[in-house]
Amino acid sequence: MxxxxxxxxxxxxxxxxxxxxxxxxxxxxxxxxxxxxxxxxxxxxxxxxxxxxxxxxxxxxxxxxxxxxxxxxxxxxxxxxxxxxxxxxxxxxxxxxxxxxxxxxxxxxxxxxxxxxxxxxxxxxxxxxxxxxxxxxxxxxxxxxxxxxxxxxxxxxxxxxxxxxxxxxxxxxHKAVLENKLKEFLQIMVINLGQREQDKTAQEQIIKCIESFASALAGTQLASQGLTLLFEMVGEYLKPPFKATLWPAVKALKAWSASGVDVMAVALPNLIPGLSSPASSGEALDSIVELANSNKSGSKNSALEEVLLKSIKNKEVSLQTKLLSVSAVAACAKSNLISQAGLESITLEVFELATKADSMELCKEASHCMSFLAEKSPNFIRDNILPRLTGNALKQETFVLLLCQFISNDGFLPFEICHKLIAMITKHQFDSTWDAAILAALSGLEGTVPKLNSTQVNIAVAKCWFVEVTDGLIQAVMYCGQDKNKKTVLISEKAMEHICALTLYLARQLDQGSLEDIRADIWTKFTTNTMSKGNGMSKIYFKPFEPSYAYSKNQSLIVPFLTSFLCSATPTTHPGNFNDYTAFCLTVLRNGNSSPVHIKAAAKILAAVINKHEDVDEKIWSGMNDFMAIRGLTEESLILATWVTKGILLKGGKTLEEWLDRLLRFTTASKELSRVAADCWWLLLGDTPDLSAEAAFNIKLLHPQRLFSLTLPKLKVVIEDKTKSSREMSTIKENMLLILGHLLSLIPSEVQSRELPPLLPLLLESLASSDSSLVDSSLSTLMQLFNEGSPEVEQLLGKHVEKLVAEFLRLIYSKINLRTRCKALKCLRRVTRIPMITPVLVRNRTDVLAKLRGLLDDHKRVIRQHGALTVNIWSMVGQES
Amino acid sequence: MVFASIDQALQNATPTLFQKAKPREQKASDWDDDVRDPWDAREVFELIREIRDPEHPMSLEELGVVQEELITVNDEENEINVTFTPTIPHCSMATLIGLSISVKLIRSLPRRFKVNLAITPGTHAQEHQVNRQLKDKERVAAALENPNLIKVVNNSLIKTVEEIDLDDDF
Missing domain, CATH: 1.25.10 (Leucine-rich Repeat Variant)
Incomplete structure (x- = not known):
């Protein structure tokens, strides 16, 4: 003490x-x-x-x-x-x-x-x-x-x-303090919102602050007092003609919605007059969307219903405004601001738009909106809309798109809808007037089926899909016969893309028992040549893997379906994996007449087996090695090498380096093939649906880094090889640059910034080359790095900007083709967007502009256009805008 | 006035909107280095159509301020005439719009061309005053030295410097 x-x-x-x-x-x-x-x-x-x-x-x-x-x-x-x-x-x-x-x-x-x-x-x-x-x-x-x-x-x-x-x-x-300071606080915040309208981050902070304040007052009388005060301050700005002040006003009111009060009811009367003029209706609707999205009151608003109904019906507005009115309906429906009766009348109008609007964009937007309306009134949709989406009505793609929207909605019968669409696809494929509807159904199924949550429904849809689509596809190619021009929509390129994507997904939804049965059934149909159509002389067999059979060419169009299925549901047999499936693939490779389509299918299936098994049977390896040795540097062996390398690369196998060497050897093949081979490197890291996580492939996280570190030294060895003639060398260098470009654009940014410095001199050297195609690919590589590289890579390029600019300026006047000159100009513009190098750019601006002047009177318009654009961009360097 | 800093009255709140012209038709000779492409009104129009109006988020083409028909090009005589039409006769932005067009043309055209920029006769109350200001080279040059003014002009030109989408295989 x-x-x-x-x-x-x-x-x-x-x-x-x-x-x-x-x-x-x-x-x-x-x-x-x-x-x-x-x-x-x-x-x-x-x-x-x-x-x-x-x-x-x-x-x-x-x-x-x-x-x-x-x-x-x-x-x-x-x-x-x-x-x-x-x-x-x-x-x-x-x-x-x-x-x-x-x-x-x-x-x-x-x-x-x-x-x-x-x-x-x-x-x-x-x-x-x-x-x-x-x-x-x-x-x-x-x-x-x-x-x-x-x-x-x-x-x-x-x-x-x-x-x-x-x-x-x-x-x-203390609540009493909040009450005392409410008006002052709101006034200050709204003023700040207006004053800092250019500073987006600051604005977001202010909005968050108003929201927090509003949340703290939720459920109290102060919440509605706050709304009254806020509206007194900003309500005027909600009246047309709208000015720049509309947005801060809407933002402030929107933020106050966090208190749970019905901001829409207060703001709407001021916004309504804006809807009657074409110049302001867009902004008024946009404001309604903003306020509806944040509205937590759930209070029904009859004036709002009237406004929405009127704007949905209004035909005298631009497409953009119409789209906004659909968004407004969706936003208001989501936030429960529309009564049941209102929902019903609005739903009927939106249905009209979804199925009959002139613009496909509007139809799609309205269809999407219908799914929100369906969430709020499923019974009404089931009783009044679904009966209209049957039979010949489905011939219209807009009806199909709308039906697809309901697949993933609660309260509907997803299997029945999917079944109806799958049956429609296969049944009507022979009538070309159904083509658009069939494509729409495939696209709709692809978009909505993966959203289904129920395992049982997924299995049922998958079974239905494989049974009906397999038969539908086989019927299609049998119907075409040998005629190159006779095709059903189901085997068109676009339809096959959707079919393969759905197949990849649905194959993984099947239970083990159904999967094995379906796989065996499809495999038998595709490989045993037992299916046929017609009799006697007109009898046609289904032999998609038989190149010598006259009908095989059209029949092989549906092979990608089988490939996607087996890549996703890859057959597994124990202990060995040399089984009917893999043996057949090796037979396809051995067949000297097999076309690239067949080789590609076999290569992808083998790549899936290799990727998904620990110990691959020796017979598979030796079968592939024999094929590579026999075919040498050909398109067919390149196909196998690419897909097998990707299969190994994804899971990280010991044989990767050996297969990479094989792939790299193709860059020394003929000019055409070596170019294709260089482009194949994109496939190794790029998006390939059949060999992907969606197809249940084993994928190691660091595989891009591994590929880069294994490839780079090999690229250097090939580039530095002095034994080749200069002509050969230029083709090889060009290919190496292409490979480098693909790799650099696909590897993670930290690897890019580490590996790029030693490679930059190579790129600069190539820009100075006399070989125009090498210059062209170097410019492409640089542009790829500018656009897809990390900020670190951009900064690294920024350090060499003066050298790069000098090269680009030289190239734009050189005697190379027009497209390459345009690329050089494009690169010259792109460097101005590199952050943090403005002082360097400003230092060079006068010189660059002087050198660009001559281009403005070039004899080619395309050069003048690019030149003028470049001059304008460089003129703004260092200036505020 | 809680938003005093951004609260400015619009002079023409409901302007009439015009249809945008379709892109120039591509020809095989466009990429043929041996064929000379002559200058024409369309090329000059392409340079200025995307300039933004200072008041609205619309382009001068959408507002009908610039039109291809109001441009003439004489390649041999090195002369280009451009007239523009303000949206209303009392538009106080006419000089600023003219300045933006002038800056864009100075930056984009070869120096051999003499450019005559003026207001379409009879479309603006102060037509002669504005024309005189736009013709005064020193005045335009002085305006370009003014950082505040150049910021406003650059803002109106920003859309005209968006990447052009040409078939160049990039």
Whole structure:
């Protein structure tokens, strides 16, 4: 008990050195932690000691300790019910807000501004939750006063810190204080919103702050008071003709929706006049969408229903406005702002749009909107809309698209809808007037079937799909016979893309038993040549893998379906994996007449087997090795090498390097084949649906890095090979650059930035080459790096910008083809978008502009156009816009 | 006025909108280096059609301010005439629009061309004053030195410097 008076009399902390002040701070914190019981008896005296010790402190380290001490002292309520002490405590710390501090970069253990802000914030709000009613009230009042004052200041830092402080303090602030300060707070926030309209981040923060404030008032009378006040401030801006002030006004009101009040009801009357003029209806609808999306009140609004119905029916508006009116319906339906009766009449109008609008974009948007309406009134849709989507009505693609929307809606029968569509696809494929509807159904199924949640429905849809589509496809190719021009829509390229995507997905939905049965059935149909159509002379067999059979060419069009199925549901047999499936694939390879389509199918299936099995049977490896040796550097062997390499690469096998060498050897083949081979490297890392995670392939995370690190040294060896003639060398270099471009664009950014520096001289050297195709591919590689590379790569290129600009300027006047000159100009424009190099660009601007002048009168218009664009972009370098 | 800083009255809140012209038809000779492509009104129109109006988020083409028919090009005589039509006769933005067109043409055309830029006769109350200002080369040059003005002009030209989508295999 004697210590405290002694400390008070003898210890004059402000007179000590910074180091000793810090010790004192630590001592007082220690005392507070260890001697709590004793301190409770002498609380006010201890608080007074703390205040006198740190009032006016400026050293950051001492302050940090001081803030922590004050926070602890306030949390432990040592000031009790003493008003003056609480006020003094607050005064001492609040004068540091907002923190004005430049960190000392030379210090070993620097304190950051964030450290101080964090400690100060905690200290300032600690009194709010300490449990002393007096403290809460006084703290709340003082904090809100401070926050409102700083929010109204000119300093962006003060505003930002105040918003952050408010976010932390809000949940604990005294409600009476919020009520008192409501108007002032809203006024300041709305003014800030207008003043900082160019600063998107600041605006988002302000909106969040209003939202937090509104949430804190949710369910209280203050919420509707706040809305009234806010509307008094910004309501005028919601009236047409709209000005730039419309958006901050809508944003502020939208943020206030977080309080649960019905903002739409208040704002709508002002917005409605805007809907009657074509110049303002778009903005009015956009505002309705914004307000509806955030509306949490769920209050039905008859005026809104009327407005929506009118705008959906209105034919005298632009497509953009019409699309907006559909979005507004969807947003209002989602937020439950429309009554059941309103929903029904609006649904009928949206149905008209979805099925009869002139624009396909509008039909799709309206169909999508119907799925939201279906969520809200499934019975009405089932009874009034679905009966209209049957029979010949489905001949219209808009009806089909609409039906697809309901597949994943709760309250509907997804299997029945899918079954109806699959049956329609196969049945009507022979009548070309159904083509658009069939494509729409395939696209719709592809988009909605993966959203189905029920395992049973998935299995049922998958079974139906494989049974019906297999037969449908076989019927299609049998129907075509040998006629190249006779095709059904189901075997068109576009339809096959959808079919393969759905097959990949649905194959994995089947249960084990059904899968094996279906796989065996499809396999038998495709490989045993037993299916036929017709009799006698006109009898046609289904032999898609029999190249010598006259009908095989058209029949092989559906082989990708089988490939996708087996890549996804790859057959597994134990212990070995040399089975009927793999043996057949090797037979296809051995058949000298097999076309690239057959080889591709066999290669992908083998790649799937290799990827999905630990120990691949030796017979499979030797069969493939024999094929590679016999076929040499041909298109067929390139196909096998590419897909097998990808299969191994994805799972990370020992044989990867050997297969990469094989693939690389193709770059020395004939000019045409080597070019194709170089492009095949894109497939190794690019998106290939059949060999992907969707097809359940084993994929190692770091496979792109592995490919890059294995390939790069090999590329260098080939480039530095002096044994080739210069002509051969230029083709090889060109191919290497292509490979490099593909790899660089697909590998992760951290590898890019690590590997690029040694490769840049190679790219620059190639730009100076006399070989125009090498120059062209180098420009493509650079552009690829600019567009798809990481920010680090962009910065790296930025370091060489002067050399690059000089090369581009030389190229635009050189005697190379027009497209390459345009590419050089495009690159010259692209460099201006590299961040952080503006001073370098500004230094070169005059020179670049002078050199570009000549292009503006080129004899070719295309060069003049690119030239003018480049001059304009370089003219703006370093200027504000 | 809580939004005083951004609250400015629009002079023409409901302008009439015009149909945008279709892209120029591509010809095989466009990429033939041996064929010379002559200058024509369409090429000059392409340079200025996307300039933004200072008041609206629309282009000068959409507002009917610039039209291909109001441009003449005499390649041999090195002369280009461009007239533009403000949306309303009292439009106070006419000089600024003219300045934007002028800057765009200065930056995009070869120096051999003499460009005559003026307001379409009879379409603006202060036609002669604005024309005089636009003809005054020193005035235009001085405007280009003014950072605030060049910021406004660059903003209106920003759409005209978007990447052109040509069949160039990139």
């Amino acid at each position: 004697r210590l405290l008076p002694t400390l008070q009399q003898e210890l004059h902390v402000p007179t000590l050195s910074a180091e000793n002040r810090l010790h004192c701070g630590r001592f007082l914190r220690e005392l507070h932690t260890r001697q709590r019981q004793w301190l409770e008896q002498v609380g006010p005296e201890f608080v007074t000691l703390c205040i006198s010790s740190f009032d006016g402190e400026t050293d950051p380290k001492v302050l940090l300790t001081g803030f922590k001490l004050f926070g602890e002292v306030m949390s432990s309520c040592l000031a009790g019910e003493n008003e003056n002490l609480w006020d003094e405590l607050l005064d001492v710390i609040m004068c540091y807000f907002p923190v004005d501090f430049e960190p000392d970069s030379t210090s070993e253990d620097p304190i950051t501004r964030a450290d101080l802000v964090d400690a100060l914030t905690k200290a300032m709000v600690s009194g709010l939750t300490c449990g002393v009613p007096l403290a809460k009230k006084r703290h709340s009042a003082a904090l809100m006063e401070l926050i409102c004052e700083k929010l109204g200041s000119d300093s962006a830092a003060a505003i930002d810190d105040s918003i952050a402080l408010l976010a932390v303090a809000l949940p604990a602030l």
